[in-house]
Amino acid sequence: MPTYVYCVVHLDGSDGEHFEVFQPMTESALTTHPESGLPVRRVPVVAQVQFGSDGKRLSNSNLDRLGFTKYERAGNGIWEKKAGKGPPTIQRDDD
Numbered sequence: 295m296p297t298y299v300y301c302v303v304h305l306d307g308s309d310g311e312h313f314e315v316f317q318p319m320t321e322s323a324l325t326t327h328p329e330s331g332l333p334v335r336r337v338p339v340v341a342q343v344q345f346g347s348d349g350k351r352l353s354n355s356n357l358d359r360l361g362f363t364k365y366e367r368a369g370n371g372i373w374e375k376k377a378g379k380g381p382p383t384i385q386r387d388d389d
Contacts (some may be wrong), residue, residue: 371386
C-alpha cells in the first residue's frame with residue numbers, strides 16, 4: 295500500500311501541516327484531515343527506491359551484495375565497473 299503526503303490548506307490558501315497516510319491506490323484522495331477536519335490537498339512527491347535512497351544503502355558494496363552491477367563514466371565513451379559482475383570496462387561502439 296503506498297504512502298501519500300498531504301498538506302493542510304489554510305483559509306488564505308497557504309500550506310500548513312504536512313502528514314503521511316497509507317492508502318490503497320484505488321481509494322480517492324483525502325479532502326479533509328482525518329483528525330481535525332481541516333481541508334487538505336495531496337502533495338506530489340518523487341518515489342524512492344524501496345531498498346533505500348541514502349548513500350550508505352546505495353553504496354557500491356551494497357549494490358554488489360544485492361546483485362546489481364554499476365558502471366561509472368570514465369570519459370571518451372568508456373565506463374568503468376564499480377560494483378557487480380561483468381567486464382571491468384565497457385566502451386561505446388563507434389559508428
